[in-house]
Amino acid sequence: MTTALIADDEPHLAQHLKLQLAQLWPELNILSVARNGLEAAAQIEELQPDLAFLDIQMPGLNGLEVAQGIEGETKVIFVTAFDEYAVQAFEAAALDYLLKPLKTERLARTLERVRAALQAPPQPDGQALAGVLQQLLQGQVGAAAGAQASSAQRLRYVRAAQGDLMHQIAVDEVLFFQADDKYTVVQTALAEHLIRTPIIDLLAQLDPAKFWQVHRSTIINLDHLAGTRRDELSRLFVRIKGHGRELPVSRAYVHLFKAM
DSSP: OOEEEEEOSSHHHHHHHHHHHHHHOTTOEEEEEESSHHHHHHHHHHHOOSEEEEESSOSSSOHHHHHHTOOSSOEEEEEESSOHHHHHHHHHTTOEEEESSOOHHHHHHHHHHHHHHHHSOOOSSSHHHHHHHHHHHHHHHHHHHHHTTTOOSOOOEEEEEETTEEEEEEGGGEEEEEEETTEEEEEESSOEEEEOOOHHHHHHHSOTTTEEEEETTEEEEGGGEEEEEEOTTOOEEEEETTOOSOEEOOGGGGGGGTTO
16 A cells, blocks of 8 residues: 655645545555654654655745655655746656645646656665755755845854843854754754754855755754764764764765765
């Protein structure tokens, strides 16, 4: 039985898609309906569905970031209300997409393509998909940076509230940034702080020579990089000075470490 996951932060739209799928493909088993990007990423990793219907605009992580972090064989169908440039890129990369509001005829055609893709021999390792997604995410970062062109200086401090106290944290002291539900964790050697700035916005303001995105939800400070390790499945992890936990590197970013 083919399995699927739906991710959309608008419950009525997720339910509408679920009902349409039930009519057009009764045998399809919907394993879960995720309410945001972080939840979708965690459930895809745990459940390993055959398909994931991902809304592009979601809190925590957007659909592009969720798709970029998929390590298994889950095939992605994007759902979008706008973003025409992304739709064109998906078409060029032979990915499929659905435009909101959903139309039954278009969904039926998508499902035909999906069934054909599921029956086709597996593709190499998803690098083509990862490459397109990385270009799209870089385009988002570039757009965010362009909006801040009047202030060419890189981010030097991060402000994080804790009760009545406002902490001012020098970015040089940050070991890594990591998306966590509605917040972003700012991890230093001494403490963990929470801010509301999304990872994608931070990336646009940080020095790219010092801060690398290594996962859909993680940016590391290279000044605090202690080393890397591969496990028995050849998955890459980074070790950070002053922090005991290893951080996973998504396959889309493994190439950054080849020269090290």
